[in-house]
Amino acid sequence: MKGWINGIGWVTAAGCNSGRNTDQQPLCQGSLEIPKRKQVFEKPDMRFGRLDEFSRIGLAAIAFCLRDAGEESWSEKRPIGIIAASRYGCLQTDISYLQTMLPEHGKLASPNLFAYTLSNSFLGEAALRFGLTGTTLVLNQADESALSSLRYALEELAWNGQQAVIAGSCDLAPPAELSRKGEYPGGLFMLIGKEPSTDMASYGEIELRGDEIFFAGSKVNDFQALVGDVLAALIR
């Protein structure tokens, strides 16, 4: 099962950016700055400021990814899906929501926060902004390699008739008691097309053989390594 990486974008401790602007590894340790609307969208966006932090980084990373691929603007809805891996999901939003629900026995429960207590809510935000009609879901699983969303995306491309799938991961920094070593907070997504982009240079071919992922013919061991390889592959 094969696809082409046509765009990559992120919001991480390294900041907000996309693959055509830098070849520096964005998955790094450090504190995550939640982007403001102006850092992501030029035009006013009434909803962005109302989003929870998890949705903001996820939506922003998808926006940078689509922009990188030259696929941000659209006139007709497109069969593009989003598969997002997440270890913590919207846990921080859940906790924030509980802080509105618990003190007055539900009287002050925030309907706006509640709408984002589903991990997939930000995928809906992305779908409506960018006209994406493919499968949109969040995967939660123990996955040291963090490649699960890529595997799922390549299978979706092969089996379920989508033109492209945006795959990656999204996590805020977790509560201290749950954090693990070697985690990189933030969102990073790649646009994987069935075909190489016709408008922009593609980063290269990605392939699923059995359970293993190959990029440009070489096996990749984890998500960070894949990102490094992808960024290094573009002829700038």
Next chain:
Amino acid sequence: MAVREIVVSRVVISKVATVTALGDGLDPLWQGLLDGESGIAPLTRFSCENYVSRYAACIDNLQASAELSLLDTILERVAVQMGALPEDCRLLVASTKGEIDRLTMACRQKGVIPPTALFELLLGKISRRCSLTDPGCNINAACASSTIAVARAAALIAAGEAESVLVYAADLVSEFVFSGFSALQALSNEPCRPFDQQRKGLTLGEAGVALLLMSEECADRHAEAPLACVAGWGVANDAHHVTAPARDGCGLILASNQALKKADISATQIAAINTHGTGTLYNDAMELTAFNAVFGESLPPLHGVKGSLGHCLGAAGGVEIAIGCRSLQQQMIPGTVGCLDAEDAGQGKLGVTSQKISGDYLLCSNSGFGGINAVVILQGSV
């Protein structure tokens, strides 16, 4: 390597287990639905004083000790029904909020966040209890989660990537979710009435459900008698709004057409539809719009079970697919409890009494927050 198309194996559902407000097991659930029973009752799990509803469909006698989640009890009651499973069975879980009762308790007590707030621990529990080697993954797509999990399981088997897949789905009636839907003004102040002209919103429910999907050859080897075949599936986002469905039903239309194409059948071959039918004004109207667009004059009989079971969130689709298997076997769909005077667009197709059906295919659909829509087509007489 050539791209593999899904043409390899027929996929069957060979075992199901359900724990719902209408009891443990598909038999009492089915009989309760045929009898027009409802598991919706006044809530006693927490105070509803500040909420717009006091009703939910809770599982009878559901208790857990302080250090456990109610989901642990549901898992045990489902696992007992399922019995032994193939060891190499893959595991797909569908839960929207997992052990939200434990997270709520920890926050209420201002304690540390329990590790069980992470889905990977829930996955571990399910995998161990079912003696599986696969650690599994959780699919989080709101109220379409378990429908998508069944579609994913079918795709894995059809492509020859797995021989058997256990789909396990569960969600609780929790104060967390109840207060949220109340704040959104989405709860009905009376037991919900899906598709009724006087409907006022949804009623929450809870459930645990397991479905064992196998290739036909694997089912033969394990001497499992198929309950139904998964003939087609489709998933689509309507790209419209985070909490409201597209009024034109574009996402559900797309998902339905994908599923019909995958099943390689025409709309006229669908004998019945098990709808999402939440009882909210916009969801039910959207579904009727979408199904009328897909089926036109051949719109088959419709029904929904949330007037009996409440809205079981991520588990809803799994329970409804289990019911769909029985519907095809019995050539009957239960009535839609609460639907006394159906919406105009569903007149003659929906009602409170059970309906006989005639045919081999049944369509199940679910839609959820984030604009997601999922459809599975079941085939009987396998």
